[in-house]
Structures are given as structure tokens and as C-alpha cells.
Amino acid sequence: MSLAQQGRRVVLAGLLLLGGVYVRALAFTPAQKIFYLHVPAAVTTELAVILVGLAGVFFLFLKDPRLDRFAEASAEVGTVFAGIVLTTGPIWGKPIWGTWWTWDARLTSTLFLFFLLISYHLLRGAVTDAGLRARYGAVLGICAVVLVGFIHLSVYLFPTLHPQPIVLRPGKPGLPPEMLVTLLLSFGVFLVLYVGFVMQRYAIALRREAASHG
Amino acid sequence: MAEGVPQNAGYLVAAYSVVPVILLAYAVSLYRRSTRP
Numbered sequence: 001m002s003l004a005q006q007g008r009r010v011v012l013a014g015l016l017l018l019g020g021v022y023v024r025a026l027a028f029t030p031a032q033k034i035f036y037l038h039v040p041a042a043v044t045t046e047l048a049v050i051l052v053g054l055a056g057v058f059f060l061f062l063k064d065p066r067l068d069r070f071a072e073a074s075a076e077v078g079t080v081f082a083g084i085v086l087t088t089g090p091i092w093g094k095p096i097w098g099t100w101w102t103w104d105a106r107l108t109s110t111l112f113l114f115f116l117l118i119s120y121h122l123l124r125g126a127v128t129d130a131g132l133r134a135r136y137g138a139v140l141g142i143c144a145v146v147l148v149g150f151i152h153l154s155v156y157l158f159p160t161l162h163p164q165p166i167v168l169r170p171g172k173p174g175l176p177p178e179m180l181v182t183l184l185l186s187f188g189v190f191l192v193l194y195v196g197f198v199m200q201r202y203a204i205a206l207r208r209e210a211a212s213h214g
Numbered sequence: 215m216a217e218g219v220p221q222n223a224g225y226l227v228a229a230y231s232v233v234p235v236i237l238l239a240y241a242v243s244l245y246r247r248s249t250r251p
Contacts, residue, residue, distance in 0.1 A: 004244075004248040007244075008241075008244075008245065011241050011244075015234070015237065015238070015241070018233075018234065018237070022230060026226075026230070033226055033229075033230075034225070034226065034229040034230075037229060037230070037233050038229075041233075080236065080237075080240045083236055084232075084233055084236055084237075087229075087232050087233075087236070088229045088232065088233065091225050091228050091229040091232070092225070092229060094225060095222035095225050193237065197240065197241075197244065200244040200245075200248060201244060203248060204244065204247050204248050207248065
């Protein structure tokens with residue numbers, strides 16, 4: 001079975017598991033239900049970008065094309081998940097804050113991360129030399145990791161409507177157990193989807209390289 | 215409004231609909247790109 005086919009199976013499993021998370025979140029978990037989609041998507045986006053940056057750092061030293069392929073795949077999947085964050089966030093914010101959007105530090109920097117990821121793909125598409133493309137991509141990926149750190153700390157550094165972290169913070173998570181379990185299950189499902197998507201995207205990059213060499 | 219229906223049900227439906235739409239659209243995009251001759 002090819003890598004793309006394996007990735008498709010992983011994604012299919014992830015989508016079925018997401019159905020299970022929907023049932024648990026909607027029927028058996030109290031209040032703030034958009035939370036179970038928005039937060040796991042945000043954490044998976046941050047994880048995807050951190051992995052892009054790490055792959056970039058190692059690529060600059062090792063020059064291994066597998067790292068560049070992985071970074072490209074992870075950045076694309078991170079862009080999709082960032083799209084979910086930026087869609088579910090305003091839908092969640094409107095009934096609670098009374099506005100779809102506010103230009104505070106957390107929301108603006110998350111939007112900026114989305115644009116940075118788009119520019120990552122535009123940059124890669126614009127550079128024809130494979131070595132240069134990988135090097136530029138690695139540097140931009142490392143810059144994106146710095147932005148992820150800023151996004152995480154922005155709620156502590158600036159006044160914002162956005163709530164402070166309740167799981168990824170020092171000390172115990174500030175959530176009732178049933179909400180925490182649903183959140184962790186949803187995060188697990190988003191991770192499965194991330195892995196499946198990256199496998200497929202990596203296979204596409206491999207295929208393109210083989211086509212360009214042959 | 216019917217009793218028991220939360221006031222922000224529309225937002226809930228919107229959020230829970232848009233996520234699978236984005237995920238499925240990306241899955242289809244990957245499938246098409248990987249099977250393109």
C-alpha cells in the first residue's frame with residue numbers, strides 16, 4: 001500500500017472518530033461546545049508550525065530533502081487547521097463577545113500566522129531552484145515558530161477579549177474532568193487527521209520530485 | 215423559541231458544520247492531486 005493510500009485511511013479513521021467527538025461534545029458534555037473544535041484545531045496548528053520550524057532548523061544543518069518535504073507538508077496542513085481556527089473563533093466569539101472580530105493581540109497575531117503560512121507557500125511556488133526553495137522555506141518556517149510563541153504569550157502580555165490558556169498553562173488544567181476528557185479526545189482526533197494529511201501531502205511532494213527528475 | 219433550544223444554536227450548527235466541510239474539502243483536494251496523471 002502506498003503512502004498516499006495509508007494517509008487516506010488514517011484521514012478516514014480521523015473523520016469517523018471526529019463523528020464520535022461530535023456525539024460526545026454535543027450530547028454528553030456541558031456548555032461551550034465550539035471550544036472542543038476551536039482549541040484542538042489551534043493547538044494542532046501551533047504543533048504543525050513548530051514542526052515546520054524544527055524541520056527547518058535540522059534541514060539547514062543536514063540538507064536532507066525529507067525534512068524539507070515534511071516541512072512543506074506540515075505547513076500546508078497547518079494552514080488548513082489555521083483556517084478552521086479563524087472560522088470557528090469568530091462563530092464562537094459573536095454570541096459571547098457580541099462581535100465577530102476584534103483587532104487584539106491574540107486574534108491579530110493568529111491572522112498574521114495564517115498569512116505567514118500563505119506567504120510560505122507563495123515563496124515556495126515562486127522559487128524554481130529546489131535548494132534555494134528549501135533554504136528560504138526553512139528560514140520562514142523558523143520565523144513562524146517565533147510567532148507561535150508570541151501568539152501563546154499574547155494573552156498574558158496584552159489586554160484582550162480572548163481567554164487565557166486553561167490547559168497549556170503552568171499548574172493543573174482549569175477544566176472539569178468531563179470537559180477535559182472531551183477536549184483531549186478531540187485533540188487526539190485532530191492529531192490523527194494531521195498525521196493522515198501530512199502523509200498524503202508528503203506523498204504528493206515525492207511524486208512531484210520523481211516527475212521533475214524523470 | 216422552543217424550550218431547551220439554546221439561544222446560540224445557530225452558531226453551534228455553523229461551527230459544527232464548517233469544520234467537516236473544510237476537512238473534507240482538503241481531503242478531496244489531496245486525493246485529486248495525488249491521483250492526477
